[in-house]
Amino acid sequence: MSPRTKEQIAQIRRESRQQILDAALLLFAQNGFHNTSISTIAKEANISKGLVYNYFESKDDLLRQIVETAMQIGDDFAGHLELDDQDPVQSVHQTIDDLFSMLEQNPTYWKLIISLSLKEDIMLRFKDQLKQQAQKNLAYLTNYFRQLQIPEPTNHAMLYAAALDGIFLHYIYAQDLYPLSDMKDFLKRSIASLLRQKIDDR
Amino acid sequence: MSPRTKEQIAQIRRESRQQILDAALLLFAQNGFHNTSISTIAKEANISKGLVYNYFESKDDLLRQIVETAMQIGDDFAGHLELDDQDPVQSVHQTIDDLFSMLEQNPTYWKLIISLSLKEDIMLRFKDQLKQQAQKNLAYLTNYFRQLQIPEPTNHAMLYAAALDGIFLHYIYAQDLYPLSDMKDFLKRSIASLLRQKIDDR
Amino acid sequence: MSPRTKEQIAQIRRESRQQILDAALLLFAQNGFHNTSISTIAKEANISKGLVYNYFESKDDLLRQIVETAMQIGDDFAGHLELDDQDPVQSVHQTIDDLFSMLEQNPTYWKLIISLSLKEDIMLRFKDQLKQQAQKNLAYLTNYFRQLQIPEPTNHAMLYAAALDGIFLHYIYAQDLYPLSDMKDFLKRSIASLLRQKIDDR
Amino acid sequence: MSPRTKEQIAQIRRESRQQILDAALLLFAQNGFHNTSISTIAKEANISKGLVYNYFESKDDLLRQIVETAMQIGDDFAGHLELDDQDPVQSVHQTIDDLFSMLEQNPTYWKLIISLSLKEDIMLRFKDQLKQQAQKNLAYLTNYFRQLQIPEPTNHAMLYAAALDGIFLHYIYAQDLYPLSDMKDFLKRSIASLLRQKIDDR
DNA sequence: AATGAATGAGCATTCATTCAT
DNA sequence: CATGAATGAATGCTCATTCAT
Incomplete structure (x- = not known):
C-alpha cells in the first residue's frame, strides 16, 4: 500500500x-x-x-548495450595503458596480467564479444571505436618495444598483439582444456627473451 | 525433342x-x-x-556443405604437413607460404569459417574434426621446434599457432588495411631468429 | 493498471x-x-x-486434442456400458438412445472422427484406444445377446455393431435427409423381434 | 529408329x-x-x-479418374442388380457373394473410396451418382423384402444396407483380423431367418 | 512497475505444374 | 513419348513487439 x-x-x-x-x-x-x-x-x-x-527499446538495443559495456571496459583498459618509463618490463607484465585476468574473470562475456566482432551488421557502429582501441593497444606495445630498443618495434607489436588475440581465441574455443596460465607465463618469458637477445646482439 | x-x-x-x-x-x-x-x-x-x-536439403544442409568443403581443405592441408628432415627451415617456410596463400585466395571463405567456428550450434558436428586438425598442426610445429632443439617446443608451437590465428583474425577484420605480406615475412624472420638465439645460447 | x-x-x-x-x-x-x-x-x-x-503446439497438436476429446467421450460411453441384469432389454434400449443422442447432438464432430478414423497417419496413436473401445462395445452386446439366450451371440453382436456404424455412416453422409429416428426405432424393434423369435423357437 | x-x-x-x-x-x-x-x-x-x-491434367484429375473407375464398377454392380423372381433368395445370396468378393479382391481400392466418400470437396461431383447408386441398391433390397412379404421392407432394406456398409468399414479397418467370411455367412443366415420368422408369424 | 494475451511480418519448406530439350 | 530442371504460390511456424489491464 x-x-x-x-x-x-x-x-x-x-x-x-x-x-x-x-x-x-x-x-x-x-x-x-x-x-x-x-x-x-x-x-x-x-x-x-x-x-x-x-x-x-528492442532486442537490438539490448545487444547494443551489452556490447557497449564491453567496449567501455576495453576503452578503460586502453585508456589506462601507460608505459612506466622507470620499469617498462614490469609495466608490460602488469598489463598482460590485467588482460588475462579480465579474460578469465568473464570468459562468457569475451566469447560473445569476439564472436560478435565478426558480425558486420552488429559491429558496424562500433567499428571506429574498436579500431581506436586496437590502435591504442598497438601504440602501447610499439612504444614499449621501441623504448627497449628492440628492432622492428611495430612488427613485434603486431605479432604479439596477434599472439594475444590468438591465445584468447584458442582459450575461448577450448575453454578449460586450454593452459591459459602457462601461456601467460611463456608469453612473458618470450618477451623477456627478446630483451636478452637484443643485449646478446650487441 | x-x-x-x-x-x-x-x-x-x-x-x-x-x-x-x-x-x-x-x-x-x-x-x-x-x-x-x-x-x-x-x-x-x-x-x-x-x-x-x-x-x-535445407538451409542448414547448405551451410554444412560449405563448412564441409572448408574442413576438407583444412584436412588436406593438415594431411600434407610433413617436416622435411633435410631442410626443416625451408619446410616450415613453405608451410607458412601455403597457409597465407590459402587465406589470401579466399578471405571471404575463411572469414565465414572463423566466424562460424565460434557458433557452438553449427560447429558441434565439426568439433572433433576441428580438434584433430588443430592437434595435427600443433604436432607439426612442436616437432619442428623440437628437431631444431629449441627449448620448450610445445610452448613455442602453441604461441606461434596462436600468432598465426591472431594474424588471420586481424587480417579478416581489417582486410585490405592489414599488411599481411609484411607479417608473413616478419613471422619467418621471427622464427629464424629463434634458431640464432638457440645457437647463441650455447 | x-x-x-x-x-x-x-x-x-x-x-x-x-x-x-x-x-x-x-x-x-x-x-x-x-x-x-x-x-x-x-x-x-x-x-x-x-x-x-x-x-x-502445432496444427497436428490441434487435431490431436480434438480427437482426444472425442476419444474421451467414447471412453466414457464405453466405460458406462453395464448391462442391467434385471432389465437387459430396457438397458440396451437406453444405450441405443444414448448413442443416437450423442450422434445427433454433434454430427459435425463425429463426421470428423469417422473421416479421420480411416487416416492411418493421424489415427496411429489412437488405434489401441479405439480397438479397446470397439472391444468393450462388442463385449457388451455379446453379453446382452448371451444373457437373453439368443443363439450365436458373438455374430449377432458383430452384425448389430456393423449396422450401428453403417447407420451412422449413412446419417453423416445424407445428414438431414436420413430418417435417423425411424432407424433407431426400427433397430430396437428388430432386436426385440430376435427375442420373440427365440421364444417362438422353443 | x-x-x-x-x-x-x-x-x-x-x-x-x-x-x-x-x-x-x-x-x-x-x-x-x-x-x-x-x-x-x-x-x-x-x-x-x-x-x-x-x-x-492435374493431380485432382488423376484422383477423379480413379474415383470414376470405382464409380463405374459401382454403377455396373447396381446396373446388374435384378431380382430373379423365380428364386429371390438365391439371387440375393449371389449379390451378397458378388459384393463381398469385390471387396476382398481389392480392399485397398475400397478403402480409398470409403475414405474419400467423406471428403466433401472431392466427392462433390460424384454425389449425385453416388446417391443414385445407393438408391438403386436400396430399391433392390426393398423389392426383395417386399416380394418375400417381409413386413417393413424399406426399413429392413435400410438396416441391411447399413449392416453391409458397417461390415465393410470394420473389415477395412481391421483388415486381416476381421472374420469377413463368417460375417458373410451369418448375414445370409440372418436374412434367411427373417423368412422363417415371417412364416412363423402366420 | 508488471503481466501475458494478441498481432502480423518474415521465413523455411513443399509441391503441383511448366517447359526446354 | 519422355525427362527432370526450374518456378512460385501456398503454408506452417517463430518471434519481436504492442497494449489492455
Whole structure:
C-alpha cells in the first residue's frame, strides 16, 4: 500500500535492468543472438516478456548495450595503458596480467564479444571505436618495444598483439582444456627473451 | 525433342549447385547465417527459391556443405604437413607460404569459417574434426621446434599457432588495411631468429 | 493498471482455446484437415494466426486434442456400458438412445472422427484406444445377446455393431435427409423381434 | 529408329496410364491424397514426374479418374442388380457373394473410396451418382423384402444396407483380423431367418 | 512497475505444374 | 513419348513487439 519511494523505484529499476542484461549476455553467448528469444531472456531473468521493453527499446538495443559495456571496459583498459618509463618490463607484465585476468574473470562475456566482432551488421557502429582501441593497444606495445630498443618495434607489436588475440581465441574455443596460465607465463618469458637477445646482439 | 543426356544434366546440376554455394557463401560471410534468407540467396544466384531445395536439403544442409568443403581443405592441408628432415627451415617456410596463400585466395571463405567456428550450434558436428586438425598442426610445429632443439617446443608451437590465428583474425577484420605480406615475412624472420638465439645460447 | 488476475487470464485462455477448437473442428470436418490452413482457422475464430500457437503446439497438436476429446467421450460411453441384469432389454434400449443422442447432438464432430478414423497417419496413436473401445462395445452386446439366450451371440453382436456404424455412416453422409429416428426405432424393434423369435423357437 | 506404329504407341500409352493409376491408387490409399506427391507417384510408377501430366491434367484429375473407375464398377454392380423372381433368395445370396468378393479382391481400392466418400470437396461431383447408386441398391433390397412379404421392407432394406456398409468399414479397418467370411455367412443366415420368422408369424 | 494475451511480418519448406530439350 | 530442371504460390511456424489491464 505505502507507495515506494523514488529511491526504491530506482533501485528496482537498476536491479531488473541488470538481471535482464545478465540473462541476455549468458544466453547470447551460449546460443547466439538469433537463437535467443526475448521470451527466453525474460524467463531466465524471472520477469515477464513485456517488461524487457520497459528497459530496452528492442532486442537490438539490448545487444547494443551489452556490447557497449564491453567496449567501455576495453576503452578503460586502453585508456589506462601507460608505459612506466622507470620499469617498462614490469609495466608490460602488469598489463598482460590485467588482460588475462579480465579474460578469465568473464570468459562468457569475451566469447560473445569476439564472436560478435565478426558480425558486420552488429559491429558496424562500433567499428571506429574498436579500431581506436586496437590502435591504442598497438601504440602501447610499439612504444614499449621501441623504448627497449628492440628492432622492428611495430612488427613485434603486431605479432604479439596477434599472439594475444590468438591465445584468447584458442582459450575461448577450448575453454578449460586450454593452459591459459602457462601461456601467460611463456608469453612473458618470450618477451623477456627478446630483451636478452637484443643485449646478446650487441 | 529428346531429353537431355545424363552428362548435360550433370553439367547443369554442377553449375546450378555451384552458383548457389557461391551466393550462399558470399551472403553468409557478409550478413551472417541468420540474416541471410533462402530468398536472398536465390536472388543472388539468379534462380528461384524452390530450386535451392533441388540441390540442398535445407538451409542448414547448405551451410554444412560449405563448412564441409572448408574442413576438407583444412584436412588436406593438415594431411600434407610433413617436416622435411633435410631442410626443416625451408619446410616450415613453405608451410607458412601455403597457409597465407590459402587465406589470401579466399578471405571471404575463411572469414565465414572463423566466424562460424565460434557458433557452438553449427560447429558441434565439426568439433572433433576441428580438434584433430588443430592437434595435427600443433604436432607439426612442436616437432619442428623440437628437431631444431629449441627449448620448450610445445610452448613455442602453441604461441606461434596462436600468432598465426591472431594474424588471420586481424587480417579478416581489417582486410585490405592489414599488411599481411609484411607479417608473413616478419613471422619467418621471427622464427629464424629463434634458431640464432638457440645457437647463441650455447 | 495492475495486471490481470490469474483467474481472469485463465478465463481468457479457456475462451480463446475453445474458439480455436470450435473453428478447427468445423473447418476440419467441412474441408478436411489438409485443406484447412491455420490462417483460415484463425480467421474463423476471429483471432490472429500467431495466437493459435499460443494454445496449441502445432496444427497436428490441434487435431490431436480434438480427437482426444472425442476419444474421451467414447471412453466414457464405453466405460458406462453395464448391462442391467434385471432389465437387459430396457438397458440396451437406453444405450441405443444414448448413442443416437450423442450422434445427433454433434454430427459435425463425429463426421470428423469417422473421416479421420480411416487416416492411418493421424489415427496411429489412437488405434489401441479405439480397438479397446470397439472391444468393450462388442463385449457388451455379446453379453446382452448371451444373457437373453439368443443363439450365436458373438455374430449377432458383430452384425448389430456393423449396422450401428453403417447407420451412422449413412446419417453423416445424407445428414438431414436420413430418417435417423425411424432407424433407431426400427433397430430396437428388430432386436426385440430376435427375442420373440427365440421364444417362438422353443 | 524404326518409328513405332500407331498401335504400339497406343499400347504404350495404355500401359503407362495404367501404371500411373495403379501407383496413385496404392499411394493414395496408403498415405492419403495430400500426403502423396506427384513425385512419389512417378517414382512408384517408374516414370518421370513430367510424364504424369502427359496422361492426366492435374493431380485432382488423376484422383477423379480413379474415383470414376470405382464409380463405374459401382454403377455396373447396381446396373446388374435384378431380382430373379423365380428364386429371390438365391439371387440375393449371389449379390451378397458378388459384393463381398469385390471387396476382398481389392480392399485397398475400397478403402480409398470409403475414405474419400467423406471428403466433401472431392466427392462433390460424384454425389449425385453416388446417391443414385445407393438408391438403386436400396430399391433392390426393398423389392426383395417386399416380394418375400417381409413386413417393413424399406426399413429392413435400410438396416441391411447399413449392416453391409458397417461390415465393410470394420473389415477395412481391421483388415486381416476381421472374420469377413463368417460375417458373410451369418448375414445370409440372418436374412434367411427373417423368412422363417415371417412364416412363423402366420 | 508488471503481466501475458494478441498481432502480423518474415521465413523455411513443399509441391503441383511448366517447359526446354 | 519422355525427362527432370526450374518456378512460385501456398503454408506452417517463430518471434519481436504492442497494449489492455
